[in-house]
Amino acid sequence: MSANTIDVALLKKMFLSGAKNLDNNKEYINELNVFPVPDGDTGTNMTMTIMSAANDVFNLENPDMVTLCKSISSGSLRGARGNSGVILSQLLRGFTKVAKGYDTLDVAILSAACDKAVETAYKAVMKPKEGTILTVARGIAEKAAELFENGEEDINAFYQACLEHGQKVLDSTPDLLPVLKEAGVVDSGGEGLLTFLRGAYEAFCGKEIEFSMDNDTKKKAETTRKLPTDQPVSAVPEDIKFGYCTEFIILLEGKVFNIQMENEFKDFLESIGDSIVCVPDEELVKVHVHTNDPGLAIQRALKYGQLTNLKIDNMRLENKEKVEKENAKAAETAAAPEEKEEPKETGFISVAAGSGFADIFRNLGADYVIEGGQTMNPSTEDMLNAISQINAKTIYILPNNSNIIMAANQARDLTEDKEIIVIPTKTVPQGISALISFVPEMSGAENEAAMTEAISLVKTGQITYAVRDTSIDGHEIHQGDYMGLSDKSILSNGTDLENVFEETVKGLVDDMTEIISIYYGSDVKEEDAVALKDKIAENYPNCDIDLQNGGQPVYYYVISAE
């Protein structure tokens, strides 16, 4: 195939094909994580970033170049999550800035667009790091410029050469970033970018792709967008896929319900519905599922024991009533003159995974807690949503994860009617301390300084398990090991959780430490946490020890020393 131009219809196909390819390979990209933590998610983040745009693009009928470019740019910008996602959205934004000025793209324009893409992305990152997606993008842009200067006009040859060079740069990322080398992986963001470009290339070559929003991705995107309360009701009954909200409790009465049975049961529930909750206790299992056939769920559950507290609601009918009621109410309020409440001075948005953490933040005055964290990076749009929910003149955002800060900054840049201050908290304990040190009487700038200062006084440790064998910072790590991570490195690893915990604490505490906070996760029993706390209290008699239920997934313990 040889061609000298790409028109708008082809560009649309290429974009969708690239998005699809990213989606197909996201799991592989997820695994290219330096730290073998169970929640590496570069692939998911990049996919969700691009899917947000792909959905808009897919629905465009015979767009012109300007419309298509706008759709790609704004869709990915709003859907951006995670650092790689934000960078990808900036690359697309830069690329489309150039592309939208033409009806068809040739090598000269493509090369200029690549250049603009890289320039835009570098600007969006405060401290650009080499050996990442940025390096790969820059390598491609440089190759593109070189090819153009050498008089290449055939896009096929041009594209192939760019891809090949991109792969070369990607393969060299471990030489630029020692952590990659030690972990034996290439940069995951760079891999994601190439995966996208390869998908786009396939469409260029004429391969027909069937683009549809993958259910899983869509569902995931929707759940994070969902608001905890006061969600305006707009869903029509047809939107409900599974109609019966089914809840019951299984009484175990001494019968065994082990993890394997739990997983089997969950799998079964997943095959008949969604919104599944299945929480086993020692004596009972609490079950919640949305399904079209509650009978199946009940029948299956009877295998494990007697049932009690059964409740089945028809959500389609309820929703219809609710919508009617809301609409009536909306009509009423629309008729009445709108009374806008005076905005308060300050509001706070915090990101956290785990009900305990969410409670702590709310208790400390957070107006809105976005569910998310390492496992699920909220998107720029999630942030914008939260911002729109808070009627305040100034809103502080605590991202509480290094991979969420950029999405927060992007939300800040997209907000015009409120002052947004992003406090670059990288861990939940940093967020807690920053929020605590807010002083209502001080100005925004003074608070920003004070809260940022508070971050620097917090050292955070997190304990999780390794998903593969690797070696980092001289630590030989085996799959299934417990690992204690500090803000920057691995503090300890091993097969004994208690040991790893103690070693991690030791790595965090110094002479200046006054308080050690321990937040235990959803997979930890309270009595185990209390026992560990008592041990720590004994080892560090000069420190205050604070034990809290963080309820976070994946991380057994989050620890901070201040």
Place this chain on the structure above:
Amino acid sequence: MPKVAILTDSNSGITQSEGREMGIRVIPMPFRINGVDYFEDINLTQEEFYAKLKEGGDISTSQPSPQDVTDTWDELLKEYDQVVYIPMSSGLSSSCQTAIMLADDYDGKVEVVNNQRISVTQRASIRDAMLLAKKGLNAKEIKDKLEADKFHSSIYITLDTLYYLKKGGRITPAAAAIGTLLKIKPVLQIQGEKLDEFAKARTIAQAKTMMINAVKNDREGRVSENGKYKTVLQIAHSDNLGAAKVFAGELKDVFPDVDDIEINALSLSVSCHIGPGALAVAVSRVETE
């Protein structure tokens, strides 16, 4: 030139013997501990008080009885022409209100100062009152001058624990605002009539920095109006002298122009609400000699 007596209550932190040395009178505040009445510094020492507080004793405060107040006035008026009475802040106790009402019957011979001071800032007011009396001002003039300086002081207090504040339930706005699950060192501010939350810190080191910054702002700003007026810095504490001394050293580094930073115990009426282990710093505008 009228002969003016200065009178305060034990919330100022001025002990009976100190008062005698200074030539002023101090009305002791009554306490009720486990059903028994005590008077601060008369039959209740700081040590006894903290021992009972830590034991979890049931402690309540009340205002001095009107009888005690008027008896003291009558006694002073035998020797002096006028009395200036500086009770604790009207925002924290009704004793000031009661005294104002009682003074109505004294034909201007007794002036009750409502300048909303407590503890070390109240103490600074007493010194001002003494200075003004020495300069020859009458009771009414002294009262007016002190009240004009009502807002030219503030106290910041870091609590070691929220326990007593919650238990007392009396300082509700502050307690409510910081009613949280976490271990937090609340920093309270007394300015004017209210004791309220100023900020929160995770550690004492952080809280001290916050207090120093706040006091620095106040001192440069509304208290001295950029050095136009003289100010004093004071430290107060509840059963926490060691930390107070260290804090004084740290403050001297930040404020090299201040020659002396006085350390006083917080009055028991404040301590019973905030508990032992608290550390405070205050800045007040004062009269020049």
